[in-house]
Amino acid sequence: MADLLTHVLVPFVLLTPLRWRLDWLSKRWIVLAMAGAAIPDLVKIDLVLDNGVIQTTLGVPFSYDPISTLGGVLVIAGAIALCFGEARRRVYGYLVFGGLASLVLDGLRVFVDGQANFWLYPFVWRRPPTPSLYVSSDPRGLAVTLAVSALVFLLDRYRDTWSEKYARSGI
Amino acid sequence: MNALTRALLIVLAVGLVFGMGVHYESQYDDRWPYPDSDSIATEYESHVGEQVFLFGTVQSVDRDSATAQLEIAHTTGTFEMTAQRFDADVREGGVVQVLGTLEPNHVVVTQAVAVVNPAGSSKLYKHGVSLVGALLVTVLVFKHWRIDRETLAFEARYDG
Structure with a gap:
C-alpha cells in the first residue's frame, strides 16, 4: 500500500478546493477524512502482533488483511464514529470517504500479474485489475503528493487571509 | 446514545x-489463483509445474547467471527459492513479486518480476514516512477535536 503520509494527504488535496465553494465543508471535517484515510493502514498492526501468533494462540485461521478492504473500512469507520458525541453520521461519511480514497489509491499499485488484492472484500470476492502505476517505496509518488498538497495549502492560506481582509475592510 | x-x-x-x-x-x-506460501512450504512437490506468485526478500543476485536467491515467508517460518531468468534491478534485502513456474529443487523460472522495495532500506523509508503521516493526522485531529471528559466522546473544539 501507499505510505500513510500519502494516504492522509490525498483527502486534503481532494476536499480543500471544495471547501472554497462549500461553506459547510470546514477544516475539521476534512481532518476527519484524513483520519479515515489512515484506516486501511491499521493493517500494519501485524508489525506489533503477527497474525501467525493469533492463529497459533487461538487455533483459528486469521488474517489482518480485511482491515485494508471495503468491509474493514466500513466497520472500523463505524467504530470510530461511535467515539464522537455528535453528528456521528456525518463523521462516519467523512471517515469512509478517506478510507475509500486510500483503498482506490492502493488498488492502483503494482501487482506483477496485473490484478490487485481483494480490496472489495466482502462484497466482491475477486481481484480487480490494476494499472500497476506505482510501488509504495518509490519516493516520486510522495514527492508529487507533497508538491500538490503544498500548493493547495498555500492557496488555502491565501484564500483565508484574503477573506479576513475583505471582511475587515467591510467592502 | x-x-x-x-x-x-x-x-x-x-x-x-x-x-x-x-x-x-x-x-x-x-x-487466490496460485498456491500460497504455506502450501508451497509443506507440499512443494505437488505444486511443481504450476504457476506461482511469490513475494520474496532478495538474499543475493547473480547477474551473470540471471538468478536470485529469495527468502519466502509463510505463516510459521521461511524457505528459500532460486529464481531463474531474474533480470530485476534490486539489491540484497529488497522485496520482489515473482510470477513464474515452479520447478523441482526449490527453483522458480521467472515469467515476470516486479520490484516492491529496491533495497532493505526501502522498508525503513516507508515506515519513517508513515510515522510522519500518523503524527500529522493525530495533531490535526486534536487541533480540531477534543475529548469531552463527561461524555467520553470527541467534540468539536469550535463551531464551524
Missing part, C-alpha cells in the same frame, strides 16, 4: 472485524 451503549457497539464492531479476519483467511486459499 450513552457511553455504555457506544462501548458495546464498538466491541461488536471489533468482533466483526475479527470475524472477517477469520472468514477471509479460511476462504483465501480457494480465492
